[in-house]
Amino acid sequence: MPGGSLDHLREQLAELERAGTALRPRVLEGQQRARARFDGRDVINLASNNYLGLAAHPRLKEAASKAAAELGAGSGAVRTIAGTMTLHRELERRFATFKGAEDALMFQSGFTANSGTVAAILTREDVIVSDELNHASIIDGARLSRAEIKVFPHRDVDAADRLLEESRADGRHQLLITDGVFSMDGDIAPLPGLVEVAERHEAIMMIDDAHASGVLGKNGKGTVDHFGLTGRVDIQVGTLSKAIGVMGGFIAGPRHLIQWLVNRGRPFLFSTSAPPAVTAACIAALDVMEEEPERFDRLWERTRFFKDGLHRMGFDTGTSETPITPVMTREEVKAVELSSLLWEEGVFCPAIVFPTVGRDRARVRTIVTADHTEEDLSEALEAFERVGKELALI
Numbered sequence: 505m506p507g508g509s510l511d512h513l514r515e516q517l518a519e520l521e522r523a524g525t526a527l528r529p530r531v532l533e534g535q536q537r538a539r540a541r542f543d544g545r546d547v548i549n550l551a552s553n554n555y556l557g558l559a560a561h562p563r564l565k566e567a568a569s570k571a572a573a574e575l576g577a578g579s580g581a582v583r584t585i586a587g588t589m590t591l592h593r594e595l596e597r598r599f600a601t602f603k604g605a606e607d608a609l610m611f612q613s614g615f616t617a618n619s620g621t622v623a624a625i626l627t628r629e630d631v632i633v634s635d636e637l638n639h640a641s642i643i644d645g646a647r648l649s650r651a652e653i654k655v656f657p658h659r660d661v662d663a664a665d666r667l668l669e670e671s672r673a674d675g676r677h678q679l680l681i682t683d684g685v686f687s688m689d690g691d692i693a694p695l696p697g698l699v700e701v702a703e704r705h706e707a708i709m710m711i712d713d714a715h716a717s718g719v720l721g722k723n724g725k726g727t728v729d730h731f732g733l734t735g736r737v738d739i740q741v742g743t744l745s746k747a748i749g750v751m752g753g754f755i756a757g758p759r760h761l762i763q764w765l766v767n768r769g770r771p772f773l774f775s776t777s778a779p780p781a782v783t784a785a786c787i788a789a790l791d792v793m794e795e796e797p798e799r800f801d802r803l804w805e806r807t808r809f810f811k812d813g814l815h816r817m818g819f820d821t822g823t824s825e826t827p828i829t830p831v832m833t834r835e836e837v838k839a840v841e842l843s844s845l846l847w848e849e850g851v852f853c854p855a856i857v858f859p860t861v862g863r864d865r866a867r868v869r870t871i872v873t874a875d876h877t878e879e880d881l882s883e884a885l886e887a888f889e890r891v892g893k894e895l896a897l898i
């Protein structure tokens with residue numbers, strides 16, 4: 505049999521199976537909505553990042569169909585050769601305004617926006633100071649840059665300060681980087697403190713607002729707006745794949761940064777640009793966010809309702825302050841059990857275990873969206889209560 509040299513993968517997979525942590529993605533049959541059908545089962549969907557319910561919004565679908573009909577299915581080239589379309593530039597201008605930045609650049613995903621940007625702005629002479637819970641795409645970008653990587657304990661401003669102090673040297677650039685909202689815990693970066701520290705050390709300040717764009721700040725402008733720090737963060741990353749409901753990533757910042765990324769951002773240079781349907785749907789999403797601000801209010805109202813319910817029952821929801829609410833079990837087997845019993849009850853929220861979180865930090869993660877009704881959430885809470893008692897979590 506060919507492929508004998510891959511036998512080690514077979515052994516490692518068997519190990520994951522034994523540990524019960526092998527991933528088997530559920531299959532969505534239909535649209536991404538608050539109630540959806542996965543693997544042949546109708547469930548209350550607490551698993552998506554579709555915060556504002558835009559993924560299946562009629563305006564976005566219409567914009568996508570129209571753009572595909574008029575402009576084609578694909579862009580046909582990378583951005584720097586022949587693949588920059590009017591729609592890309594229009595979306596970039598809109599996103600720059602949305603983020604209060606001079607200019608913006610679209611990438612194929614939030615992942616490539618992060619990894620491509622961090623890798624492009626630092627060299628091996630430089631240093632990156634990074635929160636221990638920052639996203640994998642930041643970690644990959646840091647490695648690609650070959651800069652020295654220094655990790656500070658989660659949300660610890662004083663530790664970040666000390667790391668910047670000790671690695672400060674003439675001609676050495678320092679990048680202080682944090683997620684805005686942390687994807688597994690739902691807590692918010694201590695941005696005012698970090699910005700102050702970055703300014704004091706003349707470090708570049710970068711924030712990854714993947715889970716904060718469309719969620720925090722006025723009309724979803726993000727963490728910078730939430731804390732009133734407009735103009736004091738050099739680089740803002742956004743994704744078009746979560747609250748915006750489509751796909752793609754964004755860098756917003758000063759014009760010379762954007763021009764540099766056009767020249768040196770490897771995913772921008774070497775990977776084909778987004779198709780017209782995707783780009784047009786993103787523009788429509790920004791329109792909807794401006795015209796239907798009640799979506800933000802609804803998102804936060806429903807979030808409070810669901811969190812209050814979990815707290816009343818006595819669940820441990822960690823340090824969450826946003827629509828991402830983990831329900832902590834700590835033990836991995838318990839998280840897997842909680843998720844699968846909830847699934848049996850018609851509630852979909854995934855178990856999150858090592859290596860996504862620390863070994864004793866297992867949980868199921870829930871995300872409420874603006875499209876969940878109070879009935880959806882009440883029904884989900886009743887299931888949590890039954891299963892939580894069964895597993896002696898409450």
Ligand SMILES: *Cc1c(COP(=O)(O)O)cnc(C)c1O
Pocket residue numbers: 613614615616618639641683687712714715743744745746751752753
């Ligand atoms: C999801 C996520 C990304 C990646 O965004 P995609 O558009 O899905 O590639 C980057 N950073 C953080 C913090 C994320 O949660």
